[in-house]
Amino acid sequence: MATTETLILDEMIVSSRRRLMTMGGTALAGLILGSTKASAQTTLTDADYLNFALNLEYLEAQFYTLADSGQTIDQVGIGIGAGTSTTGGGSVTVKPTGVASCKVPFTIPAVASYAKEIADEERKHVSFLRGALGMSAVAQPNIDLYNSFNAAASAAGIGPAFDPFASDVNFLLGSYIFEDVGVTAYHGAAGALTVSANLAAAAGILAVEAYHAGLIRTVLWGLDQATPAAGIAATATKISNLRALLDGTNNDDIGLGTEQVALNGSTATFTASTIVNADSNTIAFSRTAQQVLNIVYASTSGAKGGFFPSGLNGSVS
Amino acid sequence: MRNVDDLIHKALTRRKFLAGAGTAAALTAVGCNNHFQPQTTPNPPVNPTLTDADYLNFALNLEYLEASYYLIAATGTGLSAADMGSGAGAVTGGTQVPFTSKVQQEYAYEIAQDELNHVRFLRSALGSAAVPCPAIDLTNSFNAAAMAAGIGASFNPFGSFDAFLVGAFVFEDVGVTAYHGAAPVLTNKTYLGVAAGIMAVEAYHAAEVRTLILQAGSTYVGYANQISALRATLGGGNETALSATTVVAADTTNAIAFSRTPSQVLNIVYASPNGNVMSGGFFPSGLNGNIKSTNP
Numbered sequence: 184m185a186t187t188e189t190l191i192l193d194e195m196i197v198s199s200r201r202r203l204m205t206m207g208g209t210a211l212a213g214l215i216l217g218s219t220k221a222s223a224q225t226t227l228t229d230a231d232y233l234n235f236a237l238n239l240e241y242l243e244a245q246f247y248t249l250a251d252s253g254q255t256i257d258q259v260g261i262g263i264g265a266g267t268s269t270t271g272g273g274s275v276t277v278k279p280t281g282v283a284s285c286k287v288p289f290t291i292p293a294v295a296s297y298a299k300e301i302a303d304e305e306r307k308h309v310s311f312l313r314g315a316l317g318m319s320a321v322a323q324p325n326i327d328l329y330n331s332f333n334a335a336a337s338a339a340g341i342g343p344a345f346d347p348f349a350s351d352v353n354f355l356l357g358s359y360i361f362e363d364v365g366v367t368a369y370h371g372a373a374g375a376l377t378v379s380a381n382l383a384a385a386a387g388i389l390a391v392e393a394y395h396a397g398l399i400r401t402v403l404w405g406l407d408q409a410t411p412a413a414g415i416a417a418t419a420t421k422i423s424n425l426r427a428l429l430d431g432t433n434n435d436d437i438g439l440g441t442e443q444v445a446l447n448g449s450t451a452t453f454t455a456s457t458i459v460n461a462d463s464n465t466i467a468f469s470r471t472a473q474q475v476l477n478i479v480y481a482s483t484s485g486a487k488g489g490f491f492p493s494g495l496n497g498s499v500s
Numbered sequence: 501m502r503n504v505d506d507l508i509h510k511a512l513t514r515r516k517f518l519a520g521a522g523t524a525a526a527l528t529a530v531g532c533n534n535h536f537q538p539q540t541t542p543n544p545p546v547n548p549t550l551t552d553a554d555y556l557n558f559a560l561n562l563e564y565l566e567a568s569y570y571l572i573a574a575t576g577t578g579l580s581a582a583d584m585g586s587g588a589g590a591v592t593g594g595t596q597v598p599f600t601s602k603v604q605q606e607y608a609y610e611i612a613q614d615e616l617n618h619v620r621f622l623r624s625a626l627g628s629a630a631v632p633c634p635a636i637d638l639t640n641s642f643n644a645a646a647m648a649a650g651i652g653a654s655f656n657p658f659g660s661f662d663a664f665l666v667g668a669f670v671f672e673d674v675g676v677t678a679y680h681g682a683a684p685v686l687t688n689k690t691y692l693g694v695a696a697g698i699m700a701v702e703a704y705h706a707a708e709v710r711t712l713i714l715q716a717g718s719t720y721v722g723y724a725n726q727i728s729a730l731r732a733t734l735g736g737g738n739e740t741a742l743s744a745t746t747v748v749a750a751d752t753t754n755a756i757a758f759s760r761t762p763s764q765v766l767n768i769v770y771a772s773p774n775g776n777v778m779s780g781g782f783f784p785s786g787l788n789g790n791i792k793s794t795n796p
Contacts, residue, residue, distance in 0.1 A: 293714065296744035304748060307755035366700050373696045374689045383684045383759065386696055387750070390676050390757035393700040394748040397707030405715070408603050441606060444613040446571065447580050454602075455609035459704040465617040467700035469693060 227472075227498060229381045232372045234321045234497035235472055236385070237312040239368060241323040242479070242490055243361050244309045245275050247302035249328065250347070250354050251295075253286030261306050262313060263323035265496075272323030273493065276330065278346060285328075285348040294351045294402065301358070301395055308388055315384065321496035331490045332357065334481055339425040341418055352406060352415055358399045359419050363436065363460045364426065364478055365392035367470035393467065400458050404439055416440050423460070429483055430474035436460065472499045550790060552691050555682045557631045557789035558762055559695070560622040562678060564633040565769070565782055566671050567619045570612035572638065573597045573657070573664050574605070579633060583619055589635030589785055593642075597664045604661045607712070611668070611705055618698055625694070631788035641782045642667065644771055649730040651723055662716040666723045668709045669742075673749045674731065674768055675702035677738055677760035703757065710747050735760055735768040763795040770794065 241263065244256045255275050257263045263272030277285050289295035313320045328347075336345030347357025369389035376382045400419075407416035420438025427436040437460045443451035461467045470478075473485060476499070481489030487500075494500045568578045568591045576596035581588070599605040623630040638657075646655030657667025679699030686692045713724050725741045732739040738758035740749040750757045760768075767773055771781030775796045779786035786792050 293744050297747065300745045300747060304750065304755035307753070311754040311756065370693070370696050370700060373683070374693045379684045382692075383680070384756055386680050386683045386699065387756035387759065389696060390680055390699055390703040391748055391750050391755055393703030394707040394750070394757070397704035398711050398747050400704075401708045401711040405603075444609055446575060446609065446613055446616065447577060447583075453574075453609045453613075454606055455613055456603070456606040458607070458610060458708050459614055459701055461614070461697070461701050461704075463617075464621045465614040465701055466621065466694060466697035467704075469697065 227375065229376050229378050230316060230319045231498040232375060232385075232472075233312055233316055233381065234319070235475075235495065235499040236369065236372065236388070237309065237316065237321060238324060238491070238495040238497065239365060239475070239479070240305060240308040240312060241272075242326055243365065244302070244305040245323075245326055246328060246347070246357065246361065247298060247305050249275075249277065249282065249285035250287045250357075251298045251302040253283040255282060256306055256309065257323075258282075259306070261309055265322040266318040266320055267313075268322070273325035273496075276325070276327040276492075278329050278348070287348050287350070287354045289351055289354075291351045294355065297398060297402065298354060301398075304391060304395070308391075311384070311388075315381075324491050324496045325493040327490055327492050330492075331481065332360075334489065335360065335422075335425065338481065339421040341421055352403075352413070355399055355403050355406070356415075356418060356422065358395070359403060359439075360422055360426075362392055362396035362399055363423070364470070364475060365389075366396055366460070367435075367468045368472075368475040370467055370469040371471050371475070396460065397458060400439055400460070404456060404458060407439065426478050429477045429481065430470055431477065431483065432474075435462070435468045435470070476500070550685075552686050552688050553626060553629050554790040555686060555695075555762075556622055556626055556691060557629070558787065558791040559679065559682065559698070560619065560626065560631060561634060561783070561787040561789065562671075562675060562765070562769070563615060563618040563622060565636055566675065567612070567615040568633075568636050569594070569638060569657075569667065569671065570608065570615050573667070574608040574612040579616070579619065583616065583623070583633075585623065585630060585632030588633040591633070591636040591638065593637060593639030595658045597658050597661055599661055601661075607708070608664065611708075614701060614705070618701075621694075625691075634783050634788045635785040636782060637784045638782070640784075641771065642670075644781065645670065645727065645730065648771065649723075649726040651726050655723075662713075662720050665709055665713050665716060666720055666727065668705070669713060669724045670727055670731075672702055672706035672709050673728075673739075674735070674760070674765060675699075676706055676749070677735075677758045678762070678765045680757055680759040681761050681765070706749065707747060710742050710749075713742060714744060714747070731768050734771065734773050735764040738764070761795075762791045763793075766791075766794045 248256050262269035264270050332347050333344045336342050347353050369385050373385050376385055403415055403419055416439040420440060423436040423438035427433050437457050440457055441454050442457055444453050444455045445451045446453050477485050479490045480487055487494035572578045572594035578591050642657055643654040646652050657663050676699055679695050683692055683695045686695055713720050721742055728739045728741055738760055740746050769782050770777050775794050777794045778792055
């Protein structure tokens with residue numbers, strides 16, 4: 184305990200509260216937040232964290248696979264049941280026109296390619312985690328990709344409704360909602376994993392989520408700069424602001440735009456883009472499981488809803 | 501030559517640095533692993549145990565390289581003396597890139613500031629244990645890499661924005677694999693969190709650079725893939741060729757990012773596939789710190 188306290192004190196001396204959020208350990212973050220809920224999660228096992236991640240991967244894989252092909256992941260052969268069962272998972276709610284209508288009418292070939300790649304990679308994450316968990320794998324929970332986006336758009340101040348499957352840009356904005364969250368979730372869980380192989384796998388998936396986030400943000404920023412009147416970056420920034428609001432910090436999510444930086448000078452006179460979503464030390468943010476739940480449930484109190492109307496399956500819910 | 505007082509001071513600051521880890525083993529390792537320890541130590545370990553500080557200093561060397569590259573490309577001026585530490589080596593080569601749009605410049609400013617922040621953060625975390633910036637070569641290194649990759653007799657990554665992207669490509673995916681390889685061996689959870697967070701940022705950069713190279717067109721995608729093939733030859737595979745459907749560099753079986761050992765990373769930055777190499781390529785005098793030589 185003295186060691187933990189020393190660590191925390193050292194960190195508090197040399198760093199801001201924001202930096203503390205990047206430490207990764209749920210226990211540490213729990214202490215800082217003063218959240219008994221988060222502290223109680225110190226007893227979670229590696230399998231609990233991997234199942235937590237699996238829930239998020241089911242969500243991402245469904246979103247991208249629907250966007251790419253108009254099919255759900257179980258329709259393309261990915262298991263969604265508990266353990267090794269391929270069937271028996273929860274439902275996926277999509278717009279009233281049906282699953283097939285979720286295939287995005289891409290007009291930018293590169294964006295269609297990116298969707299195909301990310302869909303493939305998120306399905307592989309599902310398969311990998313299910314394989315690693317074996318009989319312990321949780322089934323896919325009920326997923327909502329319709330009411331969730333509409334509610335998020337309304338909460339973010341984007342508009343009363345939002346269809347992420349309607350166009351290239353909408354697809355990219357829908358992706359924007361997920362990828363940075365995936366980064367912070369894996370970052371938060373990494374420090375809590377006890378088995379080295381699990382940690383290495385989680386770090387490797389974390390890196391891939393960051394690649395996805397960097398890809399999505401770069402493409403959105405390029406489109407925004409090409410057509411400034413469309414307000415694409417401003418919309419993305421509203422999503423970032425909503426995430427920061429939901430997780431209770433109001434300051435751990437950088438939107439898409441520019442900021443002034445100092446480089447080697449003493450005053451910030453250089454205008455830089457904000458492709459990377461990270462803290463003032465340029466270390467990616469980290470979120471506790473509870474903070475991630477608040478975002479995917481679209482609830483500051485962590486009440487089930489949003490993308491998971493019946494909650495996550497497993498011990499972290 | 502360092503005197504005894506310096507050595508004691510260094511040891512004490514390292515002990516202080518490692519106090520957070522708080523393990524007797526780590527402190528013992530520091531004692532066995534001191535650069536300046538006489539070789540008469542009884543039963544010296546063949547592969548001395550590396551500490552978290554050693555891995556963070558390894559990362560710091562790579563950040564010096566990246567920060568130097570991006571700062572010079574963005575502004576024409578590299579790291580300040582204060583950010584390089586006492587006893588720093590010379591950084592040679594490079595000029596400001598002739599950017600042709602505000603957006604291009606903003607990308608370069610962002611990554612330059614990011615890498616500078618990483619240098620400053622790691623130097624701060626390491627305190628007196630931080631190694632100074634080693635000698636860095638940004639001219640001959642790229643020319644030799646271009647020759648080895650089959651791009652041509654020379655390559656100037658500072659000649660245009662698109663060339664700058666290819667130069668950036670050389671580093672970013674490697675940074676991801678280096679931090680990925682180091683993360684599981686760190687003993688202190690705080691530093692693990694930091695390493696994972698910096699790895700994520702390197703992955704953001706890598707994706708940004710790979711996406712922009714795709715937009716630059718087939719000539720530059722071709723260069724990038726020649727570099728990727730060279731890295732695979734030098735650093736034990738672990739590469740994904742760039743295309744519109746392979747922006748992410750990861751294992752195709754499970755979409756998990758690649759990982760490299762420090763030795764494999766050294767093979768790449770030293771531009772040599774051989775064992776027992778201690779310098780070359782971007783680091784003509786080698787890295788500073790205890791991780792310096794490729795595996796035998």
